[in-house]
Amino acid sequence: MSFLLPLLISLLLGLLLWILRGRTRKPGEPPLVKGWIPFVGKALDFGKDAHKFLEEHKREYGDVFTVRIAGKYMTFIMDPLLYPSIIKQGRQLDFHEFTNKVAPLTFGYPPVLRTAFPGLWEQIKRSFQLLQGDHLAPLTESMMGNLMLVFRQDHLNGESDWRRGSLYEFCCSVMFEATFLTIYGRPATGVRHGGMDRLMNDFHKFDNMFPFLIAQIPIWLLGRTLAVRQKLISYFLPQHMAQWTNTSQFIQRRAELFEQHDELKDVDKAAHHFAILWASVGNTLPATFWAAYFLVSQVEALKVVRQEIVDVLRDSGVDFSNSSDIMLSKEQLDKLVFLESAINESLRLSSASMNIRVAQEDFSLRLDSDRSVGVRKGDIIALYPQSLHLDPEVYDDPQTFRFDRFVQDGRGKTDFSKDGQKLSYFLMPFGSGSSMCPGRYFAINEIKQFVCLLLLYFDLQLEDGQNRPGLDPSRAGLGILLPSSDIRFRYRLRSV
Ligand code: HEM
């Protein structure tokens, strides 16, 4: 799929709206950058390489500027020292307006409006607590069992020779199925669902179109995407889900609360469940790949992290051997500081999510003790943490993977600064404020568990002559970037 289609549509819209001239800057407002085609504005440049685009504009216009992108006025706050004051101002800046409008169109459920579904929005928000706190331990335990199940049946079948594989494909197939089993449960009979490969294939097809859907390109313009989405949604129809066992509390609660809303049709309920499938694997699969790739690509990092895992097991009386199953509890995972640092470092290098808020009224946005800027109702205020993640003043030699960058004195390092001032926010792969990813603790734990199994059971090598994969820019702004190509690797059962 090329980018020509959205380009064409944007151009057409641009021509149609040629007459609608843009606004002009008022005193007190940030510098305004409009671009040469009305409406489309800077959308095309931004879409090509958002990080570069923003860095160039920062050099020219300073830390705060407004860009007209696809008809919307977006004010970017580039200085991470200003992040706290933006994240704090919840009253005039609504975080949810944007996602509440875009997500229903993307996943195919009716907008969760207070008038149509009284109370549903609050109930859904509350259900997110079932991914955290006390609920994390059973989820983590279940994930461990499911990862072990998939590993054992698919990859630990006694062969001691080197095997070849593609790393992204390997990470995806294991993590997709284990996460699915953990969140949605097991089939009525047997331990694994039939047709997981097909489901994952359809998921990837949908996922490839995800950036277009988020850009609100109508789904009927996107080839077979609508049919693929319908197939994915139908997997989660109530009559199917009712047969699954050991479903997570999170999904059980959501299914119960959907039942309380007669206005929701069965396909609507299924579409809500499908949205959670995207949320739970869409970012996790590429994030797992990057963590695995960077560790396997650096012999020293791999050695230190593997030793740390072996030590944590030994501290609880387990001597790892290639013939036994292992179990790593939440407490044990918490002790893996080097592994956590390596995962954080790979998130730093691969995440490009945009944090968006919509101004609810014309007001003066306070930046720090002596600066504020005017914003207008409907304007978007955006943070783009990738610029922070790749800032050489914050992270020395920012393009280099350093597995221990987030460790200091044997603990997680939180001391990062810019212009001599300590940063409150230095790593933001999960968003910020009230809409921050509710699955973040589970996500980190499951990536840890996967990497533990990979490093404990296998000797691992990248095949020669491969460059570090690039970051596919097509979902810049939307989360963890996919690798632009897969990586060939070799693995064999360790002799331990
Ligand atoms: C490395 C993996 C992950 C990353 C980087 C990630 C990142 C994000 C981000 C950036 C957001 C959007 C916040 C915003 O509105 O700006 C989000 C939302 C969300 N994530 Fe994650 N996520 C990950 C894994 C997961 C997992 C495993 C789950 C569930 C099991 C999950 C569940 C959700 C849900 C339900 C939302 C929507 C929250 C809302 O509507 O307020 N995520 N995630």
Ligand SMILES: *[C@@H]1O[C@H](CO)[C@@H](O)[C@H](O)[C@H]1NC(C)=O
């Ligand atoms: C079932 O789920 C619970 C947590 O909800 C978990 O502790 C248990 O290990 C799971 N059982 C299986 C067989 O996956």
Ligand SMILES: *[C@@H]1O[C@H](CO)[C@@H](O)[C@H](O)[C@H]1NC(C)=O
């Ligand atoms: C990794 O990042 C998370 C935030 O995303 C943070 O809570 C955690 O302390 C970090 N751990 C280390 C070892 O840096």
Ligand SMILES: *[C@@H]1O[C@H](CO)[C@@H](O)[C@H](O)[C@H]1NC(C)=O
């Ligand atoms: C497992 O490790 C032992 C050494 O402890 C080794 O002899 C055996 O070959 C390994 N198993 C396989 C299938 O590689």
